[in-house]
Amino acid sequence: MALALALMTADMRGSWLTQVRQQAGLLVGPIYWLAAAPSQLLRFTGESLQVRNQLLEENHRLRDELLLTQARERRLLALADENRQLRDLLGGTRSMQLGVRLATIIDVDLDPGRHQVVLDLGASDGVAVGQAFIDASGLLGQVTAVAPGHANALLVTDPDHAVPVQVVRSGLRVIAYGTGERDRLEVRDIPQSGDIRENDELITSGIGGKFPAGFAVGKVIGLRQDESQLFSVADLAPAAAVARAHQVLLVWAQPADTHIGPPSPPPIVPESNSLEPIEP
Known part of the structure; x- marks a missing residue:
């Protein structure tokens, strides 16, 4: 310390x-x-x-x-x-006098040999048997049966489907058939003198009244002779997106509108020309 x-x-x-x-x-x-x-x-x-x-x-x-x-x-x-x-x-329908109705494909037939679909509209919506339906590119098919809430339809590629068509370039009228293949239609019995070539476009002709005229159906991708060698057969690529379609447009022809121009004047009612009796 x-x-x-x-x-x-x-x-x-x-x-x-x-x-x-x-x-x-x-x-x-x-x-x-x-x-x-x-x-x-x-x-x-x-x-x-x-x-x-x-x-x-x-x-x-x-x-x-x-x-x-x-x-x-x-x-x-x-x-x-x-x-x-x-x-x-x-x-696609503005220049035609048609009735149109938007519909949706809600079911597809799984049978590879049958190309059928079910639409979400039926008889209660004004859908009728025979009405055609299209997508943005062309004709897809036709209604074959209706129920109150839905409709069954046949695609253009179904083997039982046929549609009258016309070659845009030459005006030749023929019939396009389904082949059962999603990417091919067929025009049969073409005479040897028939004016049809590869890359020709075919549209509905309107003959028969079931399919309105003017809708694209397909393009010619090949020509060949049939078994008899007397007629030609044309293979077509469908214009519509058959395998990818979802929303479609039902179309049908409507009566022509005759009420064009100014309204007609009302009828002229003649005035009474009776004279009253003169008393003497």
Whole structure:
């Protein structure tokens, strides 16, 4: 104790222990840093984990927003494509005097030999047997049976389907038959003098009254002789998207509108010319 008091008194008067304390501080400094390192490391690790969790949460939120935005974009693109298809469908009938009704294919016959579909409209919607239906590219088929809430229809490629057609270039009238293949129609019994060539376009002729005239049916992709070698057979590529159709347009001919021009004047009623009797 006496030694300690003596050293403290000497240090206060002469400050000769200052350098000793400074050297000791330099030696003890690393020990303090090592002692404080674990707590600093834990604090840094905690802050890093907190920042990482925040970044993960923000990443998840942005990913959800991106998925939602992409879904909305796909929906808008689908609606835009649907509107374009509807405009194309309606645009094909503007120059014709036709009744039209939009329908959707809700079922497809799975039998590979039968090309039939079911439409979501029926007799209660005004659908009748024999009505034709089209897509944006051309004729798809014809209604064969109706129920109150739906209708069965035959596609142009069904083996039992036939439609009167006309070659656009030459005016030749023939009949196109279904072949049972999704990508091929057939025109049979073409006389040797028939003016038909490859790449000729065929449209409905309107003969028979079941199919309105002027709708695209197909394009000639090949000509060949039949078994008798007396007639030609033309293979057609269907104009309509037979295998991909979803929304269709039912079409039927309407009576011509005879009320064209200004209205007729009202009938003239003759005035009475009777004379009153003169009294004598």
